[in-house]
Every structure is written in structure tokens, then in C-alpha cells.
Amino acid sequence: MRACVLVLALSLVLTVCVARSPYQTVLQHSRIRGRQQGPNVCAMQQVKGSDKKYFTNCKQWYHRKICGKPTVITYECCPGYEKISGEKGCPAALPLVNIYNTLGVAGASTTQQYSERADLRNEIEGPGSFTFFAPSNGAWANLPTEILDALVSNVNIELLNALHYHMVDQRLTSEELKHGSVFTSMYQDSTVHIHHYKNGIITVNCARLIKPDQHATNGIVHVVDRVITATSSDLQVMVDIEDDLETLRTAMAAAGLTTMLEGEDQYTIFAPTNEAFNKIPADTLTRILGDPVALKDLLKNHIIKHIHCAESIVSGTPMETLQGTVLEVGCDGEQMTLNGKAIVTLKDKLGTNGVIHYINELLIPDSAKTLLELAEGSTVSTATKFFVDAGLSSRLTGSEALTMLAPLNEAFKGSETMSPDLRKLLTNHILKDQLSSKSLYHGQELETLGGLKLRVFVYRNNLCIENSCIAAHDKVGRHASMFTVDKVLVPPMGTIMDVLKADNRFSMLVGAIQTAGMTELLNQQGALTFFAPTDMAFREMPQAERSRLLRNSQQLSSVLRLHVGDGVLVSGGISSHVRLLSLQGEKLELNMRNYTIYANKVPVVEADLMATNGVVHAVNSIIKSLPPKVDREQADGPSAQMRSAASFRVDSRSFRNDDLFQKVLKSHSSRAMKNSQ
Numbered sequence: 001m002r003a004c005v006l007v008l009a010l011s012l013v014l015t016v017c018v019a020r021s022p023y024q025t026v027l028q029h030s031r032i033r034g035r036q037q038g039p040n041v042c043a044m045q046q047v048k049g050s051d052k053k054y055f056t057n058c059k060q061w062y063h064r065k066i067c068g069k070p071t072v073i074t075y076e077c078c079p080g081y082e083k084i085s086g087e088k089g090c091p092a093a094l095p096l097v098n099i100y101n102t103l104g105v106a107g108a109s110t111t112q113q114y115s116e117r118a119d120l121r122n123e124i125e126g127p128g129s130f131t132f133f134a135p136s137n138g139a140w141a142n143l144p145t146e147i148l149d150a151l152v153s154n155v156n157i158e159l160l161n162a163l164h165y166h167m168v169d170q171r172l173t174s175e176e177l178k179h180g181s182v183f184t185s186m187y188q189d190s191t192v193h194i195h196h197y198k199n200g201i202i203t204v205n206c207a208r209l210i211k212p213d214q215h216a217t218n219g220i221v222h223v224v225d226r227v228i229t230a231t232s233s234d235l236q237v238m239v240d241i242e243d244d245l246e247t248l249r250t251a252m253a254a255a256g257l258t259t260m261l262e263g264e265d266q267y268t269i270f271a272p273t274n275e276a277f278n279k280i281p282a283d284t285l286t287r288i289l290g291d292p293v294a295l296k297d298l299l300k301n302h303i304i305k306h307i308h309c310a311e312s313i314v315s316g317t318p319m320e321t322l323q324g325t326v327l328e329v330g331c332d333g334e335q336m337t338l339n340g341k342a343i344v345t346l347k348d349k350l351g352t353n354g355v356i357h358y359i360n361e362l363l364i365p366d367s368a369k370t371l372l373e374l375a376e377g378s379t380v381s382t383a384t385k386f387f388v389d390a391g392l393s394s395r396l397t398g399s400e401a402l403t404m405l406a407p408l409n410e411a412f413k414g415s416e417t418m419s420p421d422l423r424k425l426l427t428n429h430i431l432k433d434q435l436s437s438k439s440l441y442h443g444q445e446l447e448t449l450g451g452l453k454l455r456v457f458v459y460r461n462n463l464c465i466e467n468s469c470i471a472a473h474d475k476v477g478r479h480a481s482m483f484t485v486d487k488v489l490v491p492p493m494g495t496i497m498d499v500l501k502a503d504n505r506f507s508m509l510v511g512a513i514q515t516a517g518m519t520e521l522l523n524q525q526g527a528l529t530f531f532a533p534t535d536m537a538f539r540e541m542p543q544a545e546r547s548r549l550l551r552n553s554q555q556l557s558s559v560l561r562l563h564v565g566d567g568v569l570v571s572g573g574i575s576s577h578v579r580l581l582s583l584q585g586e587k588l589e590l591n592m593r594n595y596t597i598y599a600n601k602v603p604v605v606e607a608d609l610m611a612t613n614g615v616v617h618a619v620n621s622i623i624k625s626l627p628p629k630v631d632r633e634q635a636d637g638p639s640a641q642m643r644s645a646a647s648f649r650v651d652s653r654s655f656r657n658d659d660l661f662q663k664v665l666k667s668h669s670s671r672a673m674k675n676s677q
Contacts, residue, residue: 023055023174023212026200030055031078038089040081045071047333051138052225053210054314057200066314067331079213094215099124099132102216108134108223110141111163114152118160130219131172131183133192133204135227136211143227161187165230168192171220174212177202180266180307190230193350197312204228206309206348206355225311235269235351236261244358247277248299251289255296267354268304270327270338273345276362284364284373294368294478297323301365304329307355310336310347325365338363371404371480372396379472380406380484383429386416390423395430395449402449402480403431407488408471428452428491434481437463437474452491459573466490467608467615469572486572492610496522496530499611505534505618512538512550516557528614529565529580531588531599536620558584563623568615571597571607586625600626 033043033056045056047069054066056073064071077083077090084092094105100121103112111134115121124130140148151159165187172183179196195203202209204224211223236258239245248271252258261267277285288294300323308319308329316330316337330337336344336357346358366374372393375384383406387396395402406429416422427450435446442458446465457464464470468485475482493499497519500506509532513519522530538546549556561584569580569590574597578590588599597604602621609616 021175022196022198022200023177023202023209026055026057027078029057029061033061034075034078037075038087038091040078040090041075042078044074044076046074047071055200060314063315067333068315069333079211080215096215096217098126099130099216099219099221101125102214102221103132103134106134106211106214106221106223108136108221110137111135111166114140114159115163117152118163120160120163124218126218128169128218129171130186131168131170132219132221133166133168133207133209133224133228134221135166135207136223136225139207139224139226162227162229165190165192166224166228173220174202174209174222177204177209177212177222185230187230190232191352192228193231193307195307195309195312199312199314201312201314203309203311205231206311206350208309208311231350231352233351234262235267235354235356238349238351238356239269239271244273244275245271247274248272251277251295251299254289255292255299257296257299261353264353266305266307267322268306268308269354269356270302270304270344270359270363271356272302272362273358273360275360279360280362280364287370288364288368291368291478297365297367297478298362301325301363301368302359307350309350309355310344310357316340321365323365323367327363366475366477369477370397371402371477371482374475374477374480374482375404375406378475378484379408380482382409382412383407386412386418386422387426387429389418390426392426392430396480399479401432401434403433403435403446404480404482405429405431405465405468405485405489406482407468407485411485411487424450425489425491428454429489434476434479435483436476436481437470437483440465448491450491454489454491455568457568457570457573459569461575462572464570464572466492466610467570467572469570487608490608490610492612494611495524495613496528496611496616498523499609499616500532503609505536506532508535508538509533512556512560515550515553516560517553518557518560522613524613526613527566527568528583529567529569530614530616531563531565531602531604531619531623532609532616533563533622534605534618534620537622540621559622562586562588562625563619570610570615571604571617588623589626599623 027042030042030044034041043056044053045060045066046053047066048071053074054060060066060071080094081090082092082094083090097105100112100115103109103115115124124132151162165185167186168183169186177194177196179194181194182191183194185192192204202212204222205228207224207226207228209222210225214221214223239249239252239261252261288298301321303322304319304327305322313329313331313336316328318326319329320326328339330340332342335342336347338344338359341361343359343361344357345360349356349358372384375381396404428448430449431454432447432449440456440458440463442456444456445453446456447453454466462469465485467490468487470483471486472484494502497513500510500513513522522528541549549559562582564583565580565588566583567580574590574592576591579587580590582588590597590599597607597617599619600623602619602623604617605620606618609618
């Protein structure tokens with residue numbers, strides 16, 4: 001039994017290996033799936049509610065969907081085989097007949113009928129070796145009535161010409177229909193364009209081969225799903241003569257891209273119609289049309305290398321544009337989609353060097369947008385409104401090189417009205433110069449429009465600017481960039497001692513620091529993390545123990561130094577089991593659970609009170625040493641070797657405080673007033 005299984009498995013492997021083209025690979029998969037139905041049976045997937053059928057590949061088989069629509073599995077004879085009454089499967093090879101008779105056997109009886117009407121029958125019954133891309137019966141039925149009437153009326157020469165354009169004067173199997181190949185048809189040497197896609201779909205002039213490899217004595221028939229027409233114009237000529245593409249034509253000329261569309265390279269253009277251009281605000285269109293760099297980026301965002309016919313798309317596929325962005329090209333039933341939207345109004349206008357699909361919406365890339373346009377309609381709409389209300393619109397729509405730190409909507413709580421403090425805070429969310437998060441490094445200082453210097457902190461799991469950590473990929477606009485951050489920025493306003501003195505929760509701690517002789521340490525330049533005990537933390541101690549501690553400067557210094565870590569560690573840099581070396585010499589065990597930081601198992605009640613020489617995290621209990629255990633090598637603290645910011649995975653669910661926004665404004669105002677005194 002085991003030997004039989006091995007033989008069967010080996011035969012399947014060898015059969016798959018023999019399949020040399022994507023189509024043959026898919027066909028072989030369909031044969032394997034249909035094997036239980038008998039010999040030479042192929043599994044097909046038919047889209048429910050339509051007559052569209054596909055040989056099935058692995059992905060389609062398991063998803064049971066094509067273009068987002070459910071499919072049903074049918075079993076049919078594989079190409080070249082037929083059933084025999086009373087026997088299982090399709091054991092008999094089809095007898096070879098000439099092309100005329102093969103058309104009838106392959107289900108292209110209308111093409112057979114028109115071949116006779118156009119006096120083509122003698123040619124395709126006689127000697128020779130032809131390839132006939134024969135339109136299916138449905139393909140003829142789908143032709144507009146006026147076109148069909150013009151072709152078949154009075155047995156005119158047009159019908160013969162049309163049929164000859166579907167023929168090549170040599171035998172071409174699916175193996176020989178290579179991707180990008182071009183063959184000369186039998187109509188005035190006009191060419192037909194073949195595309196053999198990786199998903200096994202083969203097209204000729206963007207018509208899908210639905211029954212390939214129907215062999216005949218004098219050639220081969222491939223049944224296709226539409227009547228194909230001759231193409232003789234390049235993409236630029238097609239754009240030039242189309243009234244619906246008048247604005248695109250003007251834009252292409254202004255951007256100097258016309259020669260590109262006249263060349264030999266092949267492209268797919270998602271061509272915005274006049275309607276698409278008219279949908280965007282007039283001032284935005286005027287700005288882009290007047291900016292050669294933005295205009296070129298805009299147009300290249302609609303162009304993809306190589307030819308992608310609509311019939312080749314059976315599910316969402318990422319495709320890179322000439323501008324460098326990625327479009328999700330997909331389908332929803334019969335509709336072709338871009339980034340999930342059914343905006344394609346006309347498909348498969350084929351030229352000699354590419355294909356055009358018309359779209360009714362403009363695809364404006366980030367690189368052609370202003371800061372305000374980058375932020376609109378995103379997860380930072382609340383911040384955007386505040387920036388506008390603060391009178392910063394001119395900075396967000398101009399050509400100044402800037403970087404905006406835009407907090408997520410969830411960083412704002414409650415309804416806040418514009419005030420001088422809020423306006424000042426927002427100016428400190430805008431950095432001078434257009435920056436990339438990939439180029440930031442630990443300890444770097446960034447200057448804001450408000451005149452402050454903000455520090456960059458690089459951690460194993462995050463990249464932060466002060467307390468705010470990057471929560472999404474950069475958005476890079478025409479002149480400026482946007483960093484999406486998880487919190488409202490808390491600018492440093494004084495030293496750690498200044499922060500503690502400005503907050504009445506730390507009155508007992510301030511006295512203890514003075515007694516311990518640590519005032520100068522917490523006032524001088526440096527990079528410290530202070531888990532600062534509140535008055536509540538001291539009051540929780542037994543009174544005798546507290547009194548004894550507060551009178552003993554040496555012991556008090558040792559206790560407080562256990563609360564101070566070497567290096568700045570904001571909440572966004574803390575994940576599971578981070579260890580921070582304290583000034584007392586022991587390592588603090590830090591972790592994050594349910595958005596709460598714990599230091600030696602003591603919860604932090606408020607994090608990220610930023611100071612010029614570090615950060616303060618408030619705790620309501622005195623931190624004590626943990627029992628000794630086996631030391632673990634770990635380099636998660638801020639003084640460890642830092643990685644490149646580009647390799648960090650950002651968790652947008654980092655520590656949040658529901659009242660943070662109001663506290664930031666209050667803290668910002670009170671510290672500013674204290675400093676002015």
C-alpha cells in the first residue's frame with residue numbers, strides 16, 4: 001500500500017514538473033482535482049450566475065471565489081478527450097478533424113457558420129497549418145448589433161477580413177503562446193498580441209482563451225471570449241484621438257511624457273477621463289498642472305509597466321506604478337477595481353505598445369499632495385481640524401519643507417476649543433525640514449516651528465519623538481511629510497526638578513530629593529528616567545518608617561536612586577521584560593500590561609512627563625528591590641545599542657492616557673508661566 005502511495009505521489013510530481021507553462025500548470029492542477037471523476041477529467045470553476053469558467057489553480061480552488069464572486073465546481077473532459085457511454089470519465093481521445101469541423105466540436109458553432117458565410121470554409125478545411133483564435137458563440141452575441149450587422153450583411157468582405165484577423169498561418173499551441181509575443185495575422189499582416197500570465201490565463205488582444213489547444217488535422221483552434229479587432233496605433237495616438245482624454249492629453253504634453261508612450265516599451269494606463277479631472281477642486285488641479293514635478297508624479301501614478309488585460313485579473317493583485325506607489329488591481333464580478341473601488345469605466349483599449357483602461361477618478365499620489373491633503377480623510381482628521389483652527393493652513397498648503405507630527409484621532413479626548421496654549425502646542429507639532437523616519441537616529445534633536453528642540457528616541461519596538469511614537473508609515477508629500485503619532489506631544493518644559501516642583505503631587509518628593517542631595521543631579525543636563533513617587537506613595541509607608549527614611553539622607557539617596565534609570569525611556573519604548581539599570585546599581589524590571597507600565601511590579605499612574613534632561617513617570621508606591629534571580633542578558637533599555645529606525649515595528653496601541661490631551665495643555669501652560677517668572 002505504501003509503495004502504491006509513493007508511486008502515485010511520484011507520478012503527480014513528475015506530471016507537474018512536465019507542465020512547462022503557467023497554463024499547463026493550472027491545467028494539470030485541474031486534472032489532479034478531477035482525477036476521482038475518471039480519466040482525463042478536469043475540474044472547472046464556474047462563477048455563479050454567469051457562464052464564465054476557469055481551469056482551477058490552488059488559490060481559486062480553496063477560496064472558491066473568482067473576482068470576489070462564489071464559484072461552483074464542475075467536471076468536464078480535459079482538452080482533446082471525450083466521454084464514452086457507460087464508461088467513467090473521458091477515456092477517449094477526440095478524433096482529429098479539420099479546423100472547420102473542430103470549430104463545431106469546440107463550441108464555436110457561430111464562428112463555423114460565419115466561416116461558411118464568408119467563403120472561408122474551403123480554406124480551413126484544406127491543406128495548411130493554421131491557428132484560429134475562434135470567438136465563442138457568446139462572444140458574437142455580445143457584439144453591438146450595429147457592428148455585427150455591418151460584418152455579416154450581404155456576405156461582405158469585412159466578415160472575411162475579421163475572421164482572417166483571428167488566424168495565424170502556423171500551428172501555435174498554448175506552450176508557444178509566450179507572454180509578450182506578437183504574431184502576424186492573416187489579415188494584411190496585422191499583428192496579434194499574446195499575453196500568458198503567471199496565473200495561467202492566456203489572452204490574445206486581451207480576449208481570454210477559454211478553450212485552448214483544440215487540435216485539428218490542419219492546425220489548432222483556441223476558443224476566445226470576445227471578437228478581437230485589429231490594432232495599429234500606439235498609446236500616444238490613442239490618447240490624442242480620444243475626446244474623453246482631452247485633459248489627460250494636455251497634462252501628458254505638459255509633463256513631457258508623450259515620447260514615452262510612442263516608444264516600444266509596453267504599459268498599462270489607467271487613464272483618467274475629463275470627468276475624473278473635473279471631480280477634484282479647481283485650485284488643487286491648477287496647482288498640480290502648474291508644478292511639473294507633481295504633475296509627472298500624478299501621471300506616472302496611473303501607469304504600470306507591461307500589459308495587464310482585464311481578463312487576466314481574477315483577484316486583488318498589487319502592481320507597482322512608474323511613480324513607485326502600489327495599486328491594488330482587482331475585480332468585483334465583471335467590474336475591474338482599483339484599490340477596491342469600481343472606478344474603471346472602459347476596459348482593454350489595446351494599442352501596439354500597451355492597453356488603456358478608462359477611470360472616472362484621479363489617483364493623486366502622496367508625492368503630489370500638500371500637508372493638508374495628506375492628512376485629509378485619514379486617521380488624523382481631528383488633529384487636521386485643530387491645525388486649521390489654529391491658523392496654520394498656509395503652512396500646511398504651501399511649498400515650505402516641513403514635517404507634521406499628526407496624533408491619531410484617539411489621542412484626543414473630549415471637545416477642546418482653540419486657545420493660545422493649544423495654538424502654541426500645535427506649532428510644536430510641526431518640524432522644520434522635510435524628514436523621513438528612516439533617517440532619524442537616537443539622540444537627534446529636531447527643531448519645531450514653535451522654537452523648541454525635540455529629541456528622538458530609538459527603541460527595539462518603537463521610534464519616538466519625545467513621548468509620541470510613530471504609529472504608521474510616513475506620508476511623503478510634494479514639499480512636506482507627515483508622521484502619524486500615537487499621542488499628543490508633550491514638549492519638555494524644564495528639568496526633571498522643574499517638572500516635579502510644578503506638580504503638587506510631588507511636594508514630599510521634592511523635599512526628599514533636597515535632603516538626599518540629589519537636586520543638582522536632577523537639574524543638570526543628562527538623560528534620566530525617574531519613576532517618581534507621589535505624596536500618596538510616601539503616605540502609604542508606616543509613619544515611623546517614613547520619618548526614619550526622610551531623616552536619613554544616605555538611605556534616602558539609595559532608595560531614590562533605585563527609582564532613577566540611566567537613559568530616557570518613554571512609555572512607547574517599554575514592552576515585555578525590559579530591564580533598565582538604575583543609578584542605585586540594580587536593574588529595574590519593566591513591562592507593559594493592559595496599557596499600564598509596571599516597574600518592579602509597581603504600576604505607573606501617569607507616564608511621560610517630559611523634561612529637558614529626561615522623563616518622569618509617576619508611581620503611587622515606593623519601588624523596592626526584587627528578590628535576586630538569575631541574570632538575563634537583555635539589551636532593551638535606552639542605553640543599549642540602538643537599531644536603525646527603519647527596522648522597527650510600531651504598535652499603535654502603545655500606552656495611552658484618556659486625559660492626556662487636557663493634561664498636556666494644563667502642564668504646558670503652567671510650566672510656561674513658571675519659566676516666565
